[in-house]
Amino acid sequence: MDARMARLIETMPRGSEPEGMPEKATRFVYTLVWGVARIFSVIALAIAWEALARSGVFTPFQLPALSAVLERIWTDAVSGDLWINTALTLYRALVAFAICAIGGVVIGMAMSRNQFVHWFFDPIVSIGFPMPKIAFLPVVILWLGVYDVSKITIIVIDAIFPVIAATVIAIQGVERELIWSARNMGASNRELLHQVILPAALPQIMTGMQVALPLSLIVAVVAEMLMGGYGLGGAMMTASRFANSTSVFAGILEIAVIGYALVKAMALIRRRLLIWHQEVTWQAFVP
Amino acid sequence: MRQSFIRYLPLVLLAIAWEVIARLELVSATALPPLSDVLTSGIDMIKDGELVSNGASSLYRAGVGLALAILIGGLLGIAMAWWKPVDMLLAPIVEIFYPLPKSALIPVTVIWLGFGDGSKILLIFLGCMLPVTIGAFNGARSSEQVLVWSARSMGASRLRMLWDVVVPSAMPELLNGIRTALALSFILLVSSELIVAQKGFGYLIGALGANGSYDAMYAVVLTVAFLGFAADRIYLRIAKWTLAWRD
Numbered sequence: 001m002d003a004r005m006a007r008l009i010e011t012m013p014r015g016s017e018p019e020g021m022p023e024k025a026t027r028f029v030y031t032l033v034w035g036v037a038r039i040f041s042v043i044a045l046a047i048a049w050e051a052l053a054r055s056g057v058f059t060p061f062q063l064p065a066l067s068a069v070l071e072r073i074w075t076d077a078v079s080g081d082l083w084i085n086t087a088l089t090l091y092r093a094l095v096a097f098a099i100c101a102i103g104g105v106v107i108g109m110a111m112s113r114n115q116f117v118h119w120f121f122d123p124i125v126s127i128g129f130p131m132p133k134i135a136f137l138p139v140v141i142l143w144l145g146v147y148d149v150s151k152i153t154i155i156v157i158d159a160i161f162p163v164i165a166a167t168v169i170a171i172q173g174v175e176r177e178l179i180w181s182a183r184n185m186g187a188s189n190r191e192l193l194h195q196v197i198l199p200a201a202l203p204q205i206m207t208g209m210q211v212a213l214p215l216s217l218i219v220a221v222v223a224e225m226l227m228g229g230y231g232l233g234g235a236m237m238t239a240s241r242f243a244n245s246t247s248v249f250a251g252i253l254e255i256a257v258i259g260y261a262l263v264k265a266m267a268l269i270r271r272r273l274l275i276w277h278q279e280v281t282w283q284a285f286v287p
Numbered sequence: 288m289r290q291s292f293i294r295y296l297p298l299v300l301l302a303i304a305w306e307v308i309a310r311l312e313l314v315s316a317t318a319l320p321p322l323s324d325v326l327t328s329g330i331d332m333i334k335d336g337e338l339v340s341n342g343a344s345s346l347y348r349a350g351v352g353l354a355l356a357i358l359i360g361g362l363l364g365i366a367m368a369w370w371k372p373v374d375m376l377l378a379p380i381v382e383i384f385y386p387l388p389k390s391a392l393i394p395v396t397v398i399w400l401g402f403g404d405g406s407k408i409l410l411i412f413l414g415c416m417l418p419v420t421i422g423a424f425n426g427a428r429s430s431e432q433v434l435v436w437s438a439r440s441m442g443a444s445r446l447r448m449l450w451d452v453v454v455p456s457a458m459p460e461l462l463n464g465i466r467t468a469l470a471l472s473f474i475l476l477v478s479s480e481l482i483v484a485q486k487g488f489g490y491l492i493g494a495l496g497a498n499g500s501y502d503a504m505y506a507v508v509l510t511v512a513f514l515g516f517a518a519d520r521i522y523l524r525i526a527k528w529t530l531a532w533r534d
Contacts, residue, residue, distance in 0.1 A: 041376045042383060062399060120297045127298070130519030131512040132473035135488070137481060138496045139508060143318055158474075217388040222478040225393065233390070237482070240394035248394045255391040256383070263386035 064246040072250040081235070086254065089232040092148060093220040093262075096155035100212050104160045105205060108167025109193075121164070129161040134222060146227040151220065158219045159212040166208020170201035203277055206270045213266050217259055232258075320502035329506030337491070338510065345476060345487040346514075348404055352411025353472045357465055360416035364423025364464075365457060369449060381417060389414035389471070393479050407479050407487075414475045415468035422464020426457030455532075462526045469522055473515040 046066055052058065053065035060068075076082035110117040111125075137154050144150035174197050182196045224233025232255050239247035302322055308314060309321035332338040367374040367381075392413055396406040430453050438448045480489020488511045495504040 037375055038379050041379050045380060119293075123295050123298050124301075127516055130470060130516050132470070132477050132515040133512070134474050134481075135477045135492065135508045135511040135515075137478075138492050138504060142496065142501065214386055214388065218390045218474065221388050222390045222393075222482070225390070225482050226478075236391065236394050240397065245395075245398050248398060252387075252391050252395060256387045259386040259388050260383060 061243065061245050064249055068246050069249045069253060072246045073253060076250065082254065085230055085232045085235050086258065088230050089217075089220055089224065089255075090258065092151050092224075092231065093155065093216045096152045096220070097159065097209075097213055097216040099152070099156050100160040100163050100216065101209055103156070104163025104208070104212070105167050107160075108164045108205075109171065111164070111168050112171040125161060125164055125168075129165055133158045133161075134219060137223060137226060141227065146229070151223040151227065154223050155216050155219045159215045162211040162215065163205070163208045166204050166211075167201065170204035170208075171197060173204065174200040203274055206273065210263075210266050210270065213262055214259065217255075217262065221255060317499070317501055320505060324502040325505040325509065328500070328503040329510065332503060332506060338507065341486050341488055341491045342510070342514075344404070345480065345489070348407040348487065349411060349472045349476045351404075352408040352476075353415055353468060355408070355412045356415035356468055356472075357419050359412075360419030360464075360468070361423045361461060363416075364420040364425075364461070365427045365449070365453065367420070368424050368427035368457075369453065381420060385417050385421070389475060390478055393482055396479070397483050402483055402485055407476060407484070410479050411472045411475050415472050418467040418471065419461070419464045422467070423457055423461045426460030426464075427453050429460065430456035459530060462529065466519070466522060466526070469518060470515070473511075473518070477511060 049063075050066045053060070053063045053068075073082065107117075107121060111121050112118070134154070136157060140150045140154045140157070144153055178196055178200055179192065182192050187196065220231075221233035221236075224231035225237045228234050228237060232251055236248055236251035236255075239245075239251065305319070306322045309316065309319050309324075329338070363377065367377055389410070392410055396410040396413075400406040400409055434452050434456065435448065438452050443451065476487070477489045477492075480487040481493055482489075484490040488507060492504055492507050492511075495501075495507065
């Protein structure tokens with residue numbers, strides 16, 4: 001997966017601020033109009049879904065009405081199933097993501113500091129990164145069974161590569177002048193790493209993590225679908241076996257909301273962590 | 288030669304370690320059959336055509352889905368960058384669907400199109416379209432204003448400008464988006480075939496695993512992994528060649 005993907009979505013247009021409009025009222029109206037315009041197509045999509053489902057062009061099995069799907073989500077929420085499944089899926093995806101984030105940065109750092117580690121991991125990363133590692137899922141099941149450990153393992157196998165690659169490239173790209181001047185001012189190796197190299201490499205490392213996070217969710221859902229049991233993916237698979245398409249669509253909506261929330265949260269964290277970095281001031285145009 | 292041998296030595300060492308660990312039966316033979324057995328059963332499967340026929344149907348699905356995604360996704364991205372109303376209309380939808388873990392669509396595509404080729408092609412198309420769209424969009428928007436102005440001052444029509452200025456300058460980002468889509472297409476292909484299919488690589492892996500013929504299962508897994516890797520390398524070559532006109 002390409003490391004720039006996550007950054008690209010952030011540079012999507014969010015409309016430019018009007019220039020030379022000091023009055024608060026005008027600003028407010030502008031924000032309001034822009035906000036309505038932004039959600040207009042989403043609402044239109046929702047209405048189109050509902051209308052299409054009710055028109056009878058599709059059977060309720062092929063396309064259940066949006067209202068029915070929302071009702072199903074509500075019933076699941078009241079009965080508590082929704083929360084159990086969501087919590088389990090999030091737990092698996094986030095634990096695995098944390099392992100990827102920490103392990104990936106550690107391996108990446110070790111690779112850029114130690115010749116031997118670099119020699120060993122470089123071919124593995126360059127060959128393993130573009131591989132569809134999800135194909136190893138049956139092997140992982142064979143080794144570790146169908147419980148949380150194997151789900152988390154396959155997610156880590158899939159999502160750690162973007163973090164490693166981003167860390168290696170980021171540390172390589174740290175400006176020599178920064179390191180030289182820090183050394184000149186008497187920084188120890190440790191200080192150099194903590195106060196110069198890691199902060200300077202952070203933007204790109206974050207980009208790698210922003211690729212790894214959605215990937216963790218994708219793989220978590222696939223693993224749950226294949227292994228069954230609780231979790232949003234498993235619930236969708238059970239529903240689909242019983243031809244319960246309302247629940248399948250409910251599952252998609254739930255997973256979509258989680259994916260959206262996680263990606264947004266990650267972008268927020270990035271903005272907070274990199275508040276000193278020029279890209280933030282540059283992004284100030286993008287609300 | 289010597290250099291690339293040293294470079295890829297770790298992989299050779301891993302392969303030897305695999306063989307030794309399996310031969311010494313440090314782990315059970317079902318969990319890890321020796322690499323040599325895996326290779327022989329892989330060659331057997333190529334000979335009796337099982338691997339080839341399943342592979343062909345997998346590659347057909349991935350190819351058609353990806354081609355549709357590139358075509359429609361690319362057009363959509365350039366249209367969004369070129370016409371403001373299209374952008375206003377589609378940007379929020381793209382923004383909402385982009386973070387959706389695409390694997391969630393597997394059961395729906397099955398509900399719509401059944402267990403065959405159609406559902407996999409639809410899944411790969413839907414999953415791979417947005418990275419291409421976003422690549423094309425960012426690329427087309429980044430086309431240098433100076434180029435656009437000079438083309439216009441030289442009397443180029445709007446359509447001509449689109450083709451001669453915007454599309455070429457969108458190329459690098461677009462090609463990047465397609466690379467993401469290529470990787471994603473393999474992931475979606477294998478996962479959807481593992482979950483529901485009657486042929487293809489994923490189906491073969493699942494069926495062999497259920498049969499207990501683990502050395503054959505390993506052979507297919509390694510084949511898929513290698514194909515994904517090879518596809519990426521070939522794509523990089525093509526992309527480099529496509530961009531040869533840039534400095």
